[in-house]
Amino acid sequence: MNTTEPSTEHLVADCLMFARSLVERHVQAAGERGGLLTLLDATARRIDDPRLCVAVLGEFSSGKSTLLNALLRADLFPTGVRPDTATAVRIERAQHRTGYSFRLGDSPRYSVAWDEPSLPAAVVSALQARAPGGEPPGTSADLLRALTGQPPWCDLVDGLRVQWRAPVLDEGVVVIDTPGSNVDITAHVDVATRVAADEADGTIVLVSSQIQLTDSLARFLRKAVPPPVLQRCLFVVTRMDNLDVWEEDGVLEEVRRRAAHVLGIRHPLVLGAAPATVLKELAGKRLPVSSARWCRRFPDLERALVRFLAEERPVAAVLRTLRLLDAALTAVGGRLADRRQELEEAGRELRAQQVKGLDVFVGEQHAAVRAVVRRAEREMSLSVRVASLTSYVMCQAAVQELITGCATRTELSNALRSGVAAHVRDALDRLIRNVRRRVAEQVDRAQDEVTGLLEKAFTRQYAQLTKKTGLSAGARPSASRRRFPVRSAAATESARFGATAETLGKRITRVGPVGSAAAGAVLGNAVLPGVGTAVGAAMGALIGHVRRPGLAEARRTAGTDLRIRLREVYDEVDAAARIWVDTTVTALEEYGTACLAAWRENYAEEVGRLLTVQAAQQDHLHAELAAVAEDLATVYMRQATIAGDLTRFSHSPRLTAGLDIPSAGAARPADDV
Structure with missing residues (x-):
């Protein structure tokens, strides 16, 4: 189902087109350009995909694996194990055979059918090559458990996808389990950020009724989940069957209060659940009255989850696109600023x-x-x-x-x-x-x-x-x-x-x-050539004789x-x-x-x-x-608009009536699921 409103579709399409044009025009680095265009393409494909994706976040022992098993009506994932794997697990409706597929690093994807008596030889060889000396589990069920919680196999897996059949999956819901952590592990934070920001229509945060919303979980959420997404999270308090009836309201209200006070969520949505009761019933165990009550209400939780995702999808699509556009604008803005500096320097050189x-x-x-x-x-x-x-x-x-x-x-x-x-x-x-x-x-x-x-x-x-x-x-x-x-x-x-x-x-x-005969001869010859010599000599001799x-x-x-x-x-x-x-x-x-x-x-x-x-x-x-x-002015103007849109959409009214969830402070919010 695609519930995106026409106006929202127009906004998303406009943002994607603008982001692509900016990236193609201004981002020249091949790696950065390819990464941004890949994200844009993935966002466009995600918007066209009618399925509803939900990200599941929570700390160790919060009941994530138990919730997943209850949603799938099968004991697939191990419970109570340390969060050693740093990969997300994507759970989808099986179109044909049930099973799962995965990669080992940069290897091709390997597929394992659930009903096969033994693992394919190619899978066994690949696992042995990656972990020399290790003996892979012999069945598909055991291997899935090992890949999701048993070293060294959980350290090797990447891109784990599970194809299964379950009521919530039949409604078009895709569940993405993220690696939980009570400590700040960068790889876990990166996976949670990518899933919550870029893949999910909505995010479920699991909190144990015994531990509730801890400071370590709050720090993890603030770091891993973008603020607009965090504002619209759905908190599910697990192990509600371990509480007395008179304690239930107080626990749910305390989670609301902590979500508002510690995380700054304006209108936190909090539901109670006891997924372990579903697994116990599937195993044929007799349930106490309190546990049976929560077991009967689990299908209501699933329906509420579907309605929650249907409500959040239009906003999530816009928020995801706006965040991606903001990231693209930031990259393009940085490149434009660098290009402006390069052009100014080139201008100075040319003038010189x-x-x-x-x-x-x-x-x-x-x-x-x-x-x-x-x-x-x-x-x-x-x-x-x-x-x-x-x-x-x-x-x-x-x-x-x-x-x-x-x-x-x-x-x-x-x-x-x-x-x-x-x-x-x-x-x-x-x-x-x-x-x-x-x-x-x-x-x-x-x-x-x-x-x-x-x-x-x-x-x-x-x-x-x-x-x-x-x-x-x-x-x-x-x-x-x-x-x-x-x-x-x-x-x-x-x-x-x-x-x-x-x-x-x-x-x-x-x-x-003067008076010399020789001088007279010279002077005479100068005046009368030939004749003057004799005359001059005579005159000189005469004068020289008189005055010698x-x-x-x-x-x-x-x-x-x-x-x-x-x-x-x-x-x-x-x-x-x-x-x-x-x-x-x-x-x-x-x-x-x-x-x-x-x-x-x-x-x-x-x-x-x-x-x-x-x-x-x-x-x-x-x-x-x-x-x-x-273009730089346009980028800055668009980013300012995006900041306003992110705030507006992240705080837009939520259709809580559609989820049958009373407002905060009501007497029995948990009874409604």
Whole structure:
């Protein structure tokens, strides 16, 4: 029978659909995703299953096995044994043959028919393989007892299912017995939680009339049973036939009071029963009057149980689905929160690697290139000045030594006529070669530095993100190794510089001591080539005859005049060198500009693609982040709604009249069953 109301069915279907969509969209871990989807599928199948499932909880010696045997009208399960097994026992109506099935760990399911004279060989072999040295029980009845309460067999069993025929099972009830415990055993708590929360439509808690609701049982229930399920438990007090009639009301009321006070249950339902009397009657034993009364009322308990489950099923289906949805939402919410953090971190990384527009980036590199050129300019200017000063000092010393070494006027005249000019020309030639070499080296270094600077800057700015986007890096521009603009300009100015120096070297031959025939010849030849030599010599000889200074004075006069003329020559050389350096620097600047243009041309398409990819990544990140934030807000809103629904359904009115159970405080609640 499926008693779920249409509105409840709609709510459950909506919750399951929403939970599945969230899990499929956001839970990527295979294990977690599969586990949640399996739970959702199991919940959907459970809702479609018309049978009524009841979970039976209780401590050791609370009478669970006795109640199960009474419901089944057969002595199947051992009583009074320690709760060693940590598996649940599912008892269903047998469709054909009675019997049971089970697994041993991860083994396939083994089936045992109740009416078989001996155990199947496969079952015996499997049991012996799992417990070497142990001898399995010989009959199906003995094996069932061993699997539910006798080590080592009860430690091996998993997924035990019993197929039987009994009145309560014929009503479509499935009984699930959970391992009881007076102590906090994690495996027992986990099984009780799973059965009560995910499988059962209702939960029965067994309490002995002698022990009643103990603190250890209360702790176990609070830990094992979800609060909404605990609010709707049915408490059955066993061994009621051991009480005097006048004690019955007090015991039932005490259980109600303890359930309300210790467990916080608002309207606890409590019934009395004596299932042992049913087994005694089946065994043909004579019952006392009190026991017979409780034995006759046991079918009423079964009917009340069926009505209780029928009433609880709609609410249980909703509560189970809401709890499962809440678990799914919690998992999805955690995954969404992690994903939001991942997206925010990815956004920060993407912003840190933000690709600049090529025009902006190239503009920024102009300053770096200019800095390299300015440094090269300073180095070239310094090299030229040092080389020029060194050449001047050495040339002056050589000329002075030449003049000082002249012992006669004739030697002095010859030195002034040819020797000085040769020294100056040689000095200027060496200066030109030295300056050309040094400037060429500095130009090479500057070009290499510009090329390396641009290559490093472009690689740092674009290549890292290129790897992330999967695009190929731009090839190195061929212009990065061009040197012809600088060398061409340098060669032009070098030739001009050399011509100037050579002209100035020739001019130095015009300097000589006044009054000397040799000096007059030099000066005359400078004015009138060919003829001027004789005229100048004659005039010099004549003037020298009139005023003929001594050799020492002539050397001093020539040295002073030559120093002045030599300084003028080197000043003009320095001016020509500065022009050469300026032209070289201009060529270097043009080279840097050409390199930037070449890099820009090579990277234009690449950077354009990178910018497009990065913009798309930013858009994708923002869109996903917005979607995650929206889903996360929906999750939080749904969880708040679920919390309210769980409270509302767990405290919804119970149809106690349908169970024929008077309200708490009535005179004889136990008589009604």
